[in-house]
Amino acid sequence: MTSTQYPSLRIHCPCAEPVTDDDDQEEPEPDSPSKPAPPPTPETTTKLELPPSLDNPFALHTLNSLYFCDVCMVLRCERCVVEEVVQIYCPACLHVYSADTAGGANEASKVTRKGVRGDDVTFCSRNCLQCPLCFTNLIMLSQSTSDGSEASGTVYLQCPHCSWDSRYQPRNLTFSKHSSLYQQVRKLSGNTKADEASDTTTTTTATSRFAALSSFYQQLYESLDAEEEESNAHSAPPSPLFSKRANRSLETIRFMKSHYSKQGGAAASSSPSLPAVTPASVLGTLGRAGGVSSQKAREYGEKEKERYVEYIDEEAEEEEALRVRDVTTLDFTPTLSQRLANPFFRPARTSDLLPLPTRLRARRAKRCRACRHILVRPDVSSRKVSSSSSSASSMATGAASTVATAFRINLLSKNYLPSLRITYLPSTSHAPASSPYQAGFIPHVTYTFVLTLFNPLYEPVKITLASPPRTPRHSHLVTFLTPLFEIGPNIEDDWDLQALASLRRKFSELKRTGTANIPLSQESGRGGPNLGIIDRGRNWTSVIFEVVPADARGSEIVVPLFVSVAYEAEVEKDFTARGDGIGGTRDGGLFDKEQRELAFWSVLRIGKVIQ
Template identity: 25%
Template sequence: MASMNPYTYILCPCSDPANVSRHSHNDPTTPLQPEPDDYEAAFDPRAPRANFSLYPLEYLLYCVECHQIRCPRCIAEEVVTYYCPNCLFEVPGSNIKSDGNRRKDTASANTTTSSTSLSGLASSALPPIGEDAPTAEPIPDPDSHDVETQFGHLKAFYQSQLADASSAAPGGLSSTLGDLGIGSPGSLSRIMSLYTGTGLDAKKSKSRAGLVMRESLEPDEGLQPADLDENALIDRLHHTDWSSTVSEAQAAAQLPVNVCEPAMYGRAGFLDELRPIPYLLRTKRSKRCPVCRHIVSKPEGKVSNTRFRIRLVAGSYIPSITVKPLQATSLSQTISGAPQGAGGSGTGGSSSISTMQARIAPLRPVQYLLTFKNPIFEAVKVTLATPSVTPGRFASRVTVLCPEFEIDANTDVWDDVLKDSDGGAKDRSSIHREPGGGLQPQQLQAEPGKVWERGRNWVTIVVEVVPASLRLEKANPSLVPREDGGEVDLSPLREDEDVLEIPMFIRLEWEAEDAAAEGASKPAASKEVRERRELAYWCALGMGRISRD
């Protein structure tokens, strides 16, 4: 199996068991009793539910009112603009209700990739210059009409049926106009019907329920007999090539037939009978927080403009994580939610590395460097927590050497240069350099509780991992017994079970300006009221694949 591309995924809080149980609790009289197993258990990135909750940092948004991460599944969307993808014409929302979600002026051909423009031709009563006016009139077919004529005949027929039924009803209009006096019994019944809900309308509904209306019987009344003669169609199939007939995909792409055409005989059977397909309209959507309804993403209303008016991406509010091995010989194996290096913020590993990542040797301690980069303008205190062993059938041991540290604010580069007058504050605290500039190999080790490297707005720490062994033996110490207390599972290796994934709980704390103090007067705002904020979430770090013994 080929080596996997390393990744860093973040868990959205919408899949938290506390939120799920809170929304599923329907009885307000009984107290909410949380399940302790869901809260105390660590996050399992191998669970089937986790596949729909883990996202890269670039896919997530951030709500500045709730101070929470929002994923594409939990946000509420609103349509801003409907437009045609072919001509970029903006379609009003009122036309969608009447004309549907397709652009009728432009359509795509069925056999080519070119587009077709539909336009009407005005019929002139005068003949062209140099030609005589036609004297003969086309002979109309009494048994066939176009769609507009048939609809007009049907409308006139049913209107006459309704008029005859209303006049012949016992409670019709002719019978109710005779008693319009103030003291008449009919006036009293109409007044009482305002309070009881019965009266003239109820009588009409009862009288109309007993009436029977006939259907159209003639072409002048809107009757369109179906042409069931298929001899001409069969003869054409005998003299036509197979390539000229319609395929199943082309027939399925055709729009529904008209109301007057049966489904059996209205479908096209040959290429020259195919109709152009109108383009399906597309939309520009704004996204809101599902809790506070705050806008987290809103595109420009103009169709040709691809910019956003509001775009609160999570990468601008929470630290990005970059992971790479400590050994200099395996620097090609980079695991990141950003490009290689401390200053990256892209997705996946570095694109400049073309070599395949080496597999991780089992039962051998491996140290990785985790670099956290702070994007905001306040210092952030970070607290990390990981389970001692990874969840799953094969347990790998994980140790975070520095679980608590602080990242400086994202200030200007020149401010950092002016602060550090000696210029040596960024050197590693646990590595001593030789006079020639090299590193002493015997001192290339991390110390517990200390930061490995620190920069202007980023901090690097060390995580030690002991990968599990994938041997299917009872003597394998990495195999975890089943939850029911039975024996270990010795079934064959499942898909992606050799991937080393580390669940990590991250808790962020920082102080920011109070939102209430921003709108206050100057004397009140001069006190510099600070508000303490925090954010906690789970993330999954994919380190690589473990090699088999």
């Protein structure tokens, strides 16, 4: 398990409610918003309650992985969007295997798959193969290019990372053709067990066994079908009571029939105990004594079955066990992930490993689960490919078949919600200057942090921060000195770099001098609304908060922080939005001002208290 990088900041998605049996949770109607409403806004003076799922790791996301529904005005995580596969492509050669040609935004898009066989669409059927050891993309090399006579298209594969080579002994794998290597490898994977009898538990190839069983069950079904028709003819109005009896007898017929149809008329004499029977006569006799004949018929069925059952090859099994016994290190057997990675067979030895096919990937459209509004829609038009991803198209054969990287719609939360950043501010007066993230936090010492919020919106926003004065579990003391402040609009496209540079200067200065000369306290001149604000730029503001760890050794300092963003948005007037053609000239403007509020919970993981 990976250790958390401190400080980390995750945003809580309100969709993460625990599984309940409430009826509203199980509301299947897609149009009704089954998700809980966004958290209460700070203007309502109701007490803010911590969401119960705030410590659920599945409910916490980075800002970059969140979407934003601009109809519901709520952030959406991967769990509260509905995904639709729009396009399937190979990540190695960028070949597009299928595309959503309909393109209708509202109707359910049906992906058409081009694969020859149903399962083939999972893998790239061209030359993209992966190293069986380290899963890197293999490169195809021509066999002995120096020798002119041998360079007749024979190729081999090599891994650029771990230098695995397909010509390794004992396999010595080369390919006669340099096209559709996937098919060649697949064929090899099918044969691999037949070649080597000493291989693992299953001595025949799984593929042929599967095919044999498949045809066997097909015969079974066909015989079933024939009987049914017959039975329908014989007993036209089946009564419920009769059906139970008929069920048993028909089963008998089924196996008798399959038995005789296999053996043919001449072979029927091989079983002298039973004279030639017609299904009708059997039906008649079974009506009287169903049980006995049924039992006999079952035995026939068993005999018939015998050739489809395959006994364990005890010798091969024994041999394999002995082979493993004589191995002295793990190196001779592939790792579990290497075994699982092969979709065709289960390799028992490292030397059995074959190049792996490359799994295709999907570009997905995402919809809001509550209102079905599209949040993300990849651009699948082939036009843009040649222009937008020139590097990609140069790799593949045709520009039209490569995957595009553009999006038609992409509503991301980072374009709506302020992004947050935490910086530790060393304070000479209280805490040691060294980074406490690694060293750990000392209880009862005040640590000062800078929280910087960036506003992505084109309107100035009012930020309200709220946090429980003591953290829920270990009651570390947390104080946000400035819970209310404003951030300017993000009007210009480029960052105002000068201000950022000045901030960096300021920070480095602060790191030297400590926080002593920052106007933090009430008695300083810059009190009032700007209390605790370290610096601000055009669309960002840095505020200070303090953490006093409680005496809970080894515990993690986790600060729940509620952020509310209020702004005045310009919205199109309602009548224009409805599109009833009146036009927006009544008030002299097309836009109305509307108060909007966005709010979310976030979780700051500051660090750990020392042991």
